[in-house]
Amino acid sequence: MADSFIKAEGIKKVYKRNISVLDNINIDIKKNTLYSIMGESGSGKSTLLSILGLLDKPSDGDLYIDGVNSINIKPKEINFLRMKKIGFIFQSFYLNNSLTAYENIILPMYINPQYTYSDMKIKSHELLELVGLKNRLNHYPTELSGGEKQRVSIARALANNPECILADEPTGNLDRENEKQVFELFQHLSSLGKSVVVVSHNVDIKKYSNVCFNLENGNLKENI
Numbered sequence: 001m002a003d004s005f006i007k008a009e010g011i012k013k014v015y016k017r018n019i020s021v022l023d024n025i026n027i028d029i030k031k032n033t034l035y036s037i038m039g040e041s042g043s044g045k046s047t048l049l050s051i052l053g054l055l056d057k058p059s060d061g062d063l064y065i066d067g068v069n070s071i072n073i074k075p076k077e078i079n080f081l082r083m084k085k086i087g088f089i090f091q092s093f094y095l096n097n098s099l100t101a102y103e104n105i106i107l108p109m110y111i112n113p114q115y116t117y118s119d120m121k122i123k124s125h126e127l128l129e130l131v132g133l134k135n136r137l138n139h140y141p142t143e144l145s146g147g148e149k150q151r152v153s154i155a156r157a158l159a160n161n162p163e164c165i166l167a168d169e170p171t172g173n174l175d176r177e178n179e180k181q182v183f184e185l186f187q188h189l190s191s192l193g194k195s196v197v198v199v200s201h202n203v204d205i206k207k208y209s210n211v212c213f214n215l216e217n218g219n220l221k222e223n224i
């Protein structure tokens, strides 16, 4: 059995004006595993991913990251935990257009005290190779295709060697061929030991996932 990395117990989220989005989320996210979360628009998928990734707090429940209950720890420690252990990927890439692919990837490494400059350079090159973009390192985002931009953002998410990757609708702006490449890359990352959680409207993600969930009425239901 793979190790647990994120464990959510009884997570609820109620937004202002009494909008209840998550009712009772229980999920055990293990290493070496690719999870998909599907569900209707507005069902709370992004809200759940933000909570699992420590970008937002639940209204109730416990959230353990690598055995640490994140609910009562200080904001500074939350930021450190997130930086060290979690990588995010979004539909709109959020690359810095004034930096090259290589510079976008090296940027998050500057806040990691474990890396020397030489480590950062080596790591950035390795990550560009992993995502198949060694020949694009000096290209700016405006000089890359949508699929290439998303692969740069995946490499950037891996910059600090996180144990978990959370991707919110990562192929929403991509064509089918690029979609396939991105899903295959996620599968490869999970085979390297990462926990990968993908929120998607695209049913094709099921083929690549080890565990598939639907978010309905604030609860996760596993598709078997």
Ligand SMILES: Nc1ncnc2c1ncn2[C@@H]1O[C@H](COP(=O)(O)OP(=O)(O)OP(=O)(O)O)[C@@H](O)[C@H]1O
Pocket: 015, 016, 019, 021, 039, 040, 041, 042, 043, 044, 045, 046, 047, 048
């Ligand atoms: N900051 C907020 N304040 C109040 N309500 C919010 C807030 N953020 C999201 N919501 C509401 O929570 C619900 C869930 O939103 P969320 O973005 O998590 O859904 P989703 O499943 O990711 O949707 P989509 O598939 O359309 O991206 C929506 O009804 C939304 O209006």
